[in-house]
Amino acid sequence: MASGKTLAASRIRHNIVDRPSVEISHYIVGGLFEISHSNTNSWSAVKDILLDVIEMDEQARVAFLTSTELDDDVRSELISLLEYSDANADFLDTPAIAFSKDAILPVSDAENGRTIGSYTIERELGLGGMGAVYLASRSDGKFNQQVALKLLRREYAAGKTREAFQREIDIQSALVHPNIARILDTGTTDDGIPYIAMEFVEGEPIDEFCFKHKLGLRDRLKLFNKACEGVAFAHSNLVIHRDIKPSNILVTADGTPKLIDFGISKLADADDSVPTLFGAMTPEYASPEQIDGRPVTTATDIYSLAVVLYKLLTGRLPFDLNAVSASGSRRLIVETEPPRPSLATSDRGISSAELSGDLDNIILKALQKDARERYQTVEQFADDIWRSMDGLPVRARPSTLGYRAAKFVRRNRIAVAAAIVVALSLIAGIAMTAWQSRVAMAESANARSEQAKSEKMSKYMAKIIGYANPGWYAEGAKQKGEARVIDAVNDLADKIDTDFPDDIDIAAELHYRFAEVYGWIGRSKPAGPEREPYSAKYRHHSLRALELRTNYYGQWHVLVAKDLYNTYGLLSDDPYEQCRIFDRAINMMRATDPTNRNFPFMLTDYAAFISYLDDHPRTVPCRQTVTPQTNESQHEIAIRYYREAQPYLTMHFPEGGGTIAYVDCRLGVSLAKLGKRDEASLLRSKCQAFVDTTSDEAERKLRSTDLEKIDAALAESSR
DSSP, X not given: OXXXXXXXXXXXXXXXXXXXXXXXXXXXXXXXHXXXXXXXXXXXXXXXXXXXXXXXOHHHXXXXXXXXXXXXXXXXXXHHHHHTOOTTXXXXXXXXGGTTTTTSSOOOGGGTTOEETTEEEEEEEEEOSSEEEEEEEEOSSSOXXXXXXXXXXXXXXXXXXXXXXXXXXXXXXXXXXXXXXXXXXXXXXXXSOEEEEEEOOOEEEHHHHHHHTTOOHHHHHHHHHXXXXXXXXXXXXXXXXXXXXXXXXXXXXXXXXXXXXXXXXXXXXXXXXXXXXXXXXXXXXOOHXXXXXXXXXXXXXXXXXXXXXXXXXXXXXXXXXXXXXXXXXXXXXXXXXXXXXXXXXXXXXXOHHHHTTHHHHHHHHHTOSSGGXXXXXXXXXXXXXXXXXXXXXXXXXXXXXXXXOOXXXXXXXXXXXXXXXXHHHHHHHHHHHHHHHHHHHTTOTTOOOHHHHHHHHHHHHHHHHHTTOOSTTXXXXXXXXXXXXXXXXXXXXXXXHXXXXXXXXXXXXXXXXXXXXXXXXXXXXXXXXXXXXXXXXXXXXXXXHHHHHHHHHOSSOHHHHHHHHHHTTTSOSOHHHHHHHHHHHHHHHHHXXXXXXXXXXXXXXXXXXXXXXXXXXXXXXXXXXXXXXXXXXXXXXHHHHXXXXXXXXXXXXXXXXXXXXXXXXXXXXXXXXXXXXXXXXXXXXXHHHHHHHOOOHHHHHHHHHHHHHHHHHHHHHTO
């Protein structure tokens, strides 16, 4: 017969060497890893004692572990290691609290019906090495309330085990928040065993809740952000949870997430040299610093939250620890970059298209190996998620400049009027410029006050009047007061950069305004030599406005979007590149100020390229470069863009006018081409009403063409 020591060694080999690799990872990370890093001699001593304890029957084991001669640290580590000695434990499916259910002391239903303080135990909810959690109800008649009663085991109600239990009480009692399970009561049993009465959360783990109810992307993100509020509140009270995972975020029937189990939480200002009791953590959700036994901070919880979010959105974890060894598990968590969520989604997750871009970058930022590279707070993490949901730029900017660097702008289609009207239109633009300057001022430390900018621009534009003055001191001296308005415009346009060398934002706006003038004049001239000088000036001032604005405001700003819209056709001869620039301008304007008057025109122009002008060189490129990429047809995209533009147009233009009629008629064409007869017929009626009542002959002809297209498409769809 083999000796006791031989049998013990054999069992150790079974429990460690022969266990599935994922259990080995949990075994090492959960207990051995931390001790081996802190004190090799201590680990050797614990290992020798463990060999003996495994040989003991249950009665002898309990007597030994409750002996007053046993060092508290050694006792704690032995309890932790014994929790993992059950070779039948299923690591992935069994809650951590159940791992040691039979390892130390057998439990029966004897506790059911027992009264502890004001509570009567109904049934067991879970059991761990140091205690048990029961469902109990209030028995003193004051309230009709069920609680989760956490009771420390009698044999461990001393030393550091009891200290840790009391520490959990102290920490969680300070956390009163709707997304944190709260402590309702504490006390001791008649024989001096401490207990905690906690809010009983009847719910499902957050991942299972999302999968079971097949929540869409927005609902999953909303639910996750509510959980973040609980974690952020804990952090504001200097509490680090350290074991955030789906099973510790329960979602109630009404969709409220509750953060539970602060049993291994830590005060942010606590001594990091004190090792975690019981070696408790869950490797799949543990941060690199936890795995390596380094100090933890609030960034540790942010990492774990990111793993939870990764699973909620993809249906799987960033790393599969099932198929690797313990050292392989460490390498994955500490050294290996996780795959982008959009490339890892499963049938339980969200589609790759919805995750690609901002959400990829947000999650990967929160999963950085270096805690300093993650979000600094949970609030920042949650805020970036909200911003991505609202289509706004996020802190986790794409490393590849995912919003493709591009330039685009839309040419104003208003016909040129008399020269004096041109001058007046320049002056009228000052009011809008003043407002835009106020927005820009908040983003630039060097911006002048709104009033100063308005005054400078007003004085500059007022010089036009001086060209009619023949006095030697006035601008019109050279022409003896007979200068044409176009002469004044040319002279002022040439002096912008020299007159405003330090006011870059003002110079950029003036270039933009003069570009509009030259565009209007040029379109009024016949193609050829007569138009070319104005086209050249239009190109120069448009590109100069974009250059100055980008240098002053950066790559992402409402005014930059406006300039991109004005110049996309000037920046490249490639229709695909032009469409990418156009698309970037739309996304930028949508994110920075969709109420800008240019935004609905950007949408309708893009829609016209892909759906109305079938033979236009940009039709196919713009359909293929629209973001996010979609399987929608060209008319489905156009309909979406026309409808997005409608509420913004009604903010600036009256019902019944030509601008509203333009969108109604063009939307009717796309609906008719998709065979949506009822909707198309309704818009056809509105389009016909405009044609019948407008006095603008040019508008009547354009909308009549739209009516012909609607009729042709409806006839085609009825065949």
